[in-house]
Amino acid sequence: MSSLALINEFLGMPSNNASSHGYQIDHIIEFCHWFMAALFVGWSAFFIYVLIRFRKRRQPGADHLGVKSGISTHLEFSVVLIEIVLLVGFAIPLWAKRVNQFPPGKEALLVHVVAQQFSFNYHLPGPDGQFGRRDISFENNSNPLGLDPNDPAGKDDIVTTGELHVPVNRPVVAELSSKDVIHDFFLPSMRIAGDAIPGSLIPVWFTPVKTGTDEIICGQLCGLGHYGMKGTLVVDTPQDYEAWLKERAELAGGSQGAASPSPSPAGQQPHGQAPSPTASPSPGG
């Protein structure tokens, strides 16, 4: 880390970047912080100068002519120029890269992230590489995502809650959706966040470059239990990831596929969860 980046640490920004693009986010924030610091010092000095220079004792009458030199115009123009460079030169290209340029085809790992009050569920396609059909009518305690038990593609699907495993150095596309209110899937160490909105599928992507365990948090105030809506992101080596997949696939094949052949009676909901957005105790967002 360069000494310039210390401003981020000083202001309490996390220094745990573990994604391939994260340093760009950190740099732009770092630059903005230095720019804001310079503006703060500059404007503060100007403010103090004005207080002293135009104090009542020295200048009892109002000056109707104002400033005649062009220095303030030049200063203002420089600030606008720097802001334009920041926006057009850095922020917009970075945004376009993150939002428009998704990793191509099969290179990326696709995971469906389904948020609910107050946890994140993860849906992986299993060994066949195909996601099973999901329908709200199949949802029950043992089938939180409503996987269709009659769909063969869903038999080997892996569903986990709370813990997301991803392999290192491979792009991950997380497709976000929500079962109830608006949540926000926030991975601080990956420098990525995206809103999970009911009725929408919103993809975000990142490439982890360091193995380890980090936090996943909900970044939108989504109800009374929002504070507890946390999870764990585990970035595995490719070998560990394969081992984890195998373990989960065995669990999925052994219990999930066979244990829930029929949908539960309509209206049954997992305990402690709001059955519908209209009945939730607080608005999302």
Ligand SMILES: [Cu+2]
């Ligand atoms: Cu939430």
